[in-house]
Amino acid sequence: MEEKKTAINWYPGHMTKARRMMEDDIKLVDLVIEIVDARIPLSSRNPDIDKLARNKSRIILLNKSDLADDAVTDEWISYFKEKGFYCLKLNSRLNTGNRAVNSLITTACADKIERDKKRGINNRTIKAMIVGIPNVGKSTFINSFTGRKSAKTGNKPGVTKGKQWIRIGGSVELLDTPGILWPKIEDRNVGERLAMIGSINDQILNIEELALEIIKFLNKNYKKMLFDRFDITENIFENVDTETMMNPENATALCIMDYIARKRGCLKKGGDIDYEKAAGCILDDFREGKIGRISLERV
Ligand SMILES: Nc1nc2c(ncn2[C@@H]2O[C@H](COP(=O)(O)OP(=O)(O)OP(=O)(O)O)[C@@H](O)[C@H]2O)c(=O)[nH]1
Ligand SMILES: [Mg+2]
Numbered sequence: 524m525e526e527k528k529t530a531i532n533w534y535p536g537h538m539t540k541a542r543r544m545m546e547d548d549i550k551l552v553d554l555v556i557e558i559v560d561a562r563i564p565l566s567s568r569n570p571d572i573d574k575l576a577r578n579k580s581r582i583i584l585l586n587k588s589d590l591a592d593d594a595v596t597d598e599w600i601s602y603f604k605e606k607g608f609y610c611l612k613l614n615s616r617l618n619t620g621n622r623a624v625n626s627l628i629t630t631a632c633a634d635k636i637e638r639d640k641k642r643g644i645n646n647r648t649i650k651a652m653i654v655g656i657p658n659v660g661k662s663t664f665i666n667s668f669t670g671r672k673s674a675k676t677g678n679k680p681g682v683t684k685g686k687q688w689i690r691i692g693g694s695v696e697l698l699d700t701p702g703i704l705w706p707k708i709e710d711r712n713v714g715e716r717l718a719m720i721g722s723i724n725d726q727i728l729n730i731e732e733l734a735l736e737i738i739k740f741l742n743k744n745y746k747k748m749l750f751d752r753f754d755i756t757e758n759i760f761e762n763v764d765t766e767t768m769m770n771p772e773n774a775t776a777l778c779i780m781d782y783i784a785r786k787r788g789c790l791k792k793g794g795d796i797d798y799e800k801a802a803g804c805i806l807d808d809f810r811e812g813k814i815g816r817i818s819l820e821r822v
Pocket of ligand 1: 586587588589590613614615616655656657658659660661662663664703
């Protein structure tokens with residue numbers, strides 16, 4: 524195995540322009556709805572949003588919660604609530620959360636609605652926008668919440684037709700283009716977690732290293748799920764090589780990887796293990812939630 528090297532130079536070129544557009548858009552809204560990935564609620568945030576959205580009502584939606592460990596997600600909800608955010612867990616692929624989101628919007632903007640009332644303004648629409656890093660489900664959420672295919676999944680900056688607002692439930696207007704932020708990956712662990720959930724392009728990553736890291740994490744935190752998914756039993760470790768200098772954690776992970784590779788038929792001609800293929804299998808299973816509901820970050 525190669526030395527650990529999680530590549531981080533994947534920053535898209537049009538970042539500055541998109542960010543400037545988002546700063547302008549935020550000025551137009553009362554409420555900022557931030558979407559994060561429930562499996563990594565911290566690593567999938569960009570902390571700059573707290574500066575960009577100051578003075579606005581704030582909601583955090585923990586999306587893809589169907590893939591995350593529910594008990595851990597609930598702890599994250601308490602965590603964000605304590606910090607003053609309104610917060611909900613969500614599966615945007617279903618339409619079941621819309622009512623809860625609607626009522627959260629009203630709660631989050633209650634002060635504003637009250638202030639307006641005192642000034643004699645009734646039923647002024649609340650303007651909201653969605654923000655978040657790539658791939659957290661912004662477009663899926665907008666489409667589900669508005670009940671139409673408005674947001675495209677591939678975002679194109681530079682549309683000059685003016686802002687499109689979508690009216691929802693009578694009193695809320697949603698900007699139909701989400702604001703895209705970029706994750707802060709100065710910390711290697713953050714980059715690694717983003718890669719694990721598939722938010723960083725696989726081609727620039729060492730996927731074998733990544734799969735091994737997932738195995739290590741699962742073996743430590745979700746052992747039963749890992750063993751059940753791949754029919755692993757303790758006796759596969761009988762032949763783990765204890766003579767080498769490799770640390771036991773790495774040796775165990777590699778043993779599991781070899782076992783999965785053989786089980787899934789990830790072999791090269793001649794019978795050697797095809798590690799790239801095996802890593803692909805493990806990553807796919809993990810990202811699709813086939814191993815189980817897993818949270819990579821805890822409060
Ligand atoms: N399991 C699960 N998948 C989801 C959920 N929400 C979105 N997805 C999937 O996540 C992927 C990314 O969703 P998008 O809506 O395109 O994400 P986005 O944030 O708009 O991405 P960019 O436009 O690239 O910034 C898609 O394959 C969605 O089907 C969810 O709640 N659960
Ligand atoms: Mg999108």
